[in-house]
Amino acid sequence: MSKTWLIIQREYLVRVKKKSFLLITFLGPLLLAAGLSLVIYLSVKENIQHKVLIIDEKAPAFNNLQDTKNIEFNYGTGMNIGQARDLLFNSDYTCVLYIPRNIENSNVSKLYYKKQPSSSVIRVIEDKVENVVEELKLKQYNISREAFYDVKTNFVLNSIKFTKNGEEEKLDKAASYVGFFFGAMIYIFIFLYGIQVMRGVIEEKSNRIVEIIITSVKPFQLMMGKIIGVALVSLTQFLLWIILTAGILTAVQSTIFKDYYDPAAITAQTQVTPDIAVEIQKENVNQNKFDLLDPNNIINRTNWPLMIGLFIFYFLGGFLLYSALFAAVGSAVDNETDTQQFMLPVTLPLTLAYVLSTSIVDNPEGPIAFWLSIIPFTSPIAMLVRVAIGIGDGGIPVWELVLSMALLIVGFLVTVWIAAKIYKTGILMHGKKVSYAELWKWIAHK
Amino acid sequence: MNSILDIKGVSKFYTNHTALDQVDLSISPNKIFGLLGPNGAGKTSLIRIINQITGPDEGAIFFNGEPLQIHHQKNIGYLPEERGLYKKMKVGEQALYLAQLKGMSKSEAMASLKEWFEKFEISGWWNKRIDELSKGMQQKVQFIITVMHRPQLLILDEPFSGFDPINAKLIRDEILKLREEGTTVILSTHNMASVEEICDDIALIYQSKKILEGSVHDVKEARSGNEFSVTYQGDHMAFAKALWIDAELKETKTIINNKHCSTIKLADNKTPNDLLNAIIPHVNVLGLEKATPSMNDIFIDRVNEINQGNHE
Numbered sequence: 001m002s003k004t005w006l007i008i009q010r011e012y013l014v015r016v017k018k019k020s021f022l023l024i025t026f027l028g029p030l031l032l033a034a035g036l037s038l039v040i041y042l043s044v045k046e047n048i049q050h051k052v053l054i055i056d057e058k059a060p061a062f063n064n065l066q067d068t069k070n071i072e073f074n075y076g077t078g079m080n081i082g083q084a085r086d087l088l089f090n091s092d093y094t095c096v097l098y099i100p101r102n103i104e105n106s107n108v109s110k111l112y113y114k115k116q117p118s119s120s121v122i123r124v125i126e127d128k129v130e131n132v133v134e135e136l137k138l139k140q141y142n143i144s145r146e147a148f149y150d151v152k153t154n155f156v157l158n159s160i161k162f163t164k165n166g167e168e169e170k171l172d173k174a175a176s177y178v179g180f181f182f183g184a185m186i187y188i189f190i191f192l193y194g195i196q197v198m199r200g201v202i203e204e205k206s207n208r209i210v211e212i213i214i215t216s217v218k219p220f221q222l223m224m225g226k227i228i229g230v231a232l233v234s235l236t237q238f239l240l241w242i243i244l245t246a247g248i249l250t251a252v253q254s255t256i257f258k259d260y261y262d263p264a265a266i267t268a269q270t271q272v273t274p275d276i277a278v279e280i281q282k283e284n285v286n287q288n289k290f291d292l293l294d295p296n297n298i299i300n301r302t303n304w305p306l307m308i309g310l311f312i313f314y315f316l317g318g319f320l321l322y323s324a325l326f327a328a329v330g331s332a333v334d335n336e337t338d339t340q341q342f343m344l345p346v347t348l349p350l351t352l353a354y355v356l357s358t359s360i361v362d363n364p365e366g367p368i369a370f371w372l373s374i375i376p377f378t379s380p381i382a383m384l385v386r387v388a389i390g391i392g393d394g395g396i397p398v399w400e401l402v403l404s405m406a407l408l409i410v411g412f413l414v415t416v417w418i419a420a421k422i423y424k425t426g427i428l429m430h431g432k433k434v435s436y437a438e439l440w441k442w443i444a445h446k
Numbered sequence: 447m448n449s450i451l452d453i454k455g456v457s458k459f460y461t462n463h464t465a466l467d468q469v470d471l472s473i474s475p476n477k478i479f480g481l482l483g484p485n486g487a488g489k490t491s492l493i494r495i496i497n498q499i500t501g502p503d504e505g506a507i508f509f510n511g512e513p514l515q516i517h518h519q520k521n522i523g524y525l526p527e528e529r530g531l532y533k534k535m536k537v538g539e540q541a542l543y544l545a546q547l548k549g550m551s552k553s554e555a556m557a558s559l560k561e562w563f564e565k566f567e568i569s570g571w572w573n574k575r576i577d578e579l580s581k582g583m584q585q586k587v588q589f590i591i592t593v594m595h596r597p598q599l600l601i602l603d604e605p606f607s608g609f610d611p612i613n614a615k616l617i618r619d620e621i622l623k624l625r626e627e628g629t630t631v632i633l634s635t636h637n638m639a640s641v642e643e644i645c646d647d648i649a650l651i652y653q654s655k656k657i658l659e660g661s662v663h664d665v666k667e668a669r670s671g672n673e674f675s676v677t678y679q680g681d682h683m684a685f686a687k688a689l690w691i692d693a694e695l696k697e698t699k700t701i702i703n704n705k706h707c708s709t710i711k712l713a714d715n716k717t718p719n720d721l722l723n724a725i726i727p728h729v730n731v732l733g734l735e736k737a738t739p740s741m742n743d744i745f746i747d748r749v750n751e752i753n754q755g756n757h758e
Contacts, residue, residue, distance in 0.1 A: 003547055006543065006546050006547055007547075010543055014532075014534075014535065204530075204532075207532070207533060208526060208528040209531055209532060210530070212524065212530065212544065212591070213547065215497045215522065215524045216519060216520075216548050217547055428494070428500070
């Protein structure tokens, strides 16, 4: 055991100390978040001062637009659109806002520009014009603004499942997507790190150090040490990614996007009364459905301890199973280019599970979902997609989860046993192309 | 008998061929044992069985009288013919790791490695990566890794290949010193000169079978026959004429002008005295000694004998 532990330590430390690991682990989420934030920041925040010339065919209805920090409204009274266009090129105006006579009917106006304004500038102008148009319509129909907001409906259809206990649980598609995310992570990590196990085996075999090591430890210890070491590396990377990404996202949301969800900031930008600003904020939230602070969003509704716990179980199970096979493939060849012939049967079930997991999202209790989540080769991905909708009442039956977990354990024990047989013989074979028949002989050999 | 390693009736079968066929060997402690044989004879299979990398299909192996077991691995050091280390790992880190796998504690390993690194004058390489070293330097590290845990039995597969003459001598001296200190060495090699130089005992493996075994001296003696080399001054034609029917002139080398050295094979009933009596009247004899075959000759002769036997 202590020798296996030494091997685990070496495999872990060698990989974790690599510059590429540190780079991908720490810089990855940082770069991603930084890149995303930068793009969003640039499109939301705008330093350019806009001077907008309004050609208002409904004057004076739009004469009252309030300037904001970076938008100044001016009125081209008596000017037609052709004159405004000429003026745009011979002055410091940046845009021309054209309000057509029939704006209440068409709900469309036009913004001409020299240089594309940012989406946030467009949004602010849009909101302001929309407010005025709404105001016009409300007056026309003689409706109060309060009544208007009361009538305006954001309809939601909830799918409800009846359970034996009479309780109702929501069949939650968003939850399935969380499961899909975890399934995808498992797929990527098994691939990424399974290949690392295979490379490690090929390296040891081709530089012959394996012959020295197995005069000190059993080949099985060496193989398991490598697999477990690499598994720990991948878990380290995964956990660091989760922590870093969550940290960065929270930080970004609470600083850069504060205004977007803050009624006070909306009031300041759009010059509406605070109660209207609250409505706008709600609308913003609804439209984007992604506010980390909202207790109803999918991030906060997900049972993270359960999901992460099951992720770790299914990842480790799946990883042990697949990387044992990757190790067997590595032991049977002399270099990486020879792995092709053995890779397909190993990667096929994994890829299949990943591809079919979109259909599991649509129908988490159908036969495809059931079988894929029971078979050990596909269950690490399939079961995580399913389990996100919940366990027990309203979710997947507990026995299915227990069966799937038990079969995964049996599955990896059998696979590891078979892989160890191939590995034991393979690592000492050189300069010979190995066929499937030969592999079978190694497995059958006493 | 108090051999360190007893190999009794060991056979190893692979699907299409027999790698070892009823091989018996006995290796005495404190000796350098030459394991000889052409490529594919079964030497590597035998070494792997001794190292417990694979097991024998028949027969048994005893280490110090006990049946060979996993715990004996820490008493054995193995230098494979195809050398290999982790290329990207640092020298010291790697040596420590392999020492600990052999069962040494970290502090023991440190102490032993420090000593060896100083002896080989490579202390400065501790933090270098293996792939930063030259081939010869890597070989030195590899040798240290083989001996650092002070094994009772050292198995060296072609230990001199890849060394320049100076470092080959360093390694040879170390092997001899290890023997002085009580280590037994199995030396698997094609290099017959090194066998004659340092081996005490040898065994010849050919086509999965042991075909010759014994001390270097005995083997040479047994195969030397009634042959003598004579150094003399005078006419070599006259020398040849002086030989009678029971003495066969095998070859004559001219050393300088009329100084020659000839090899004579005598009939079994003749002695060097008979030969001297015959030639003294004709040439001026400078020396006479028994001609012993080189290990190389013995190797080739024995293999040829087996092949002829197979053909008949």
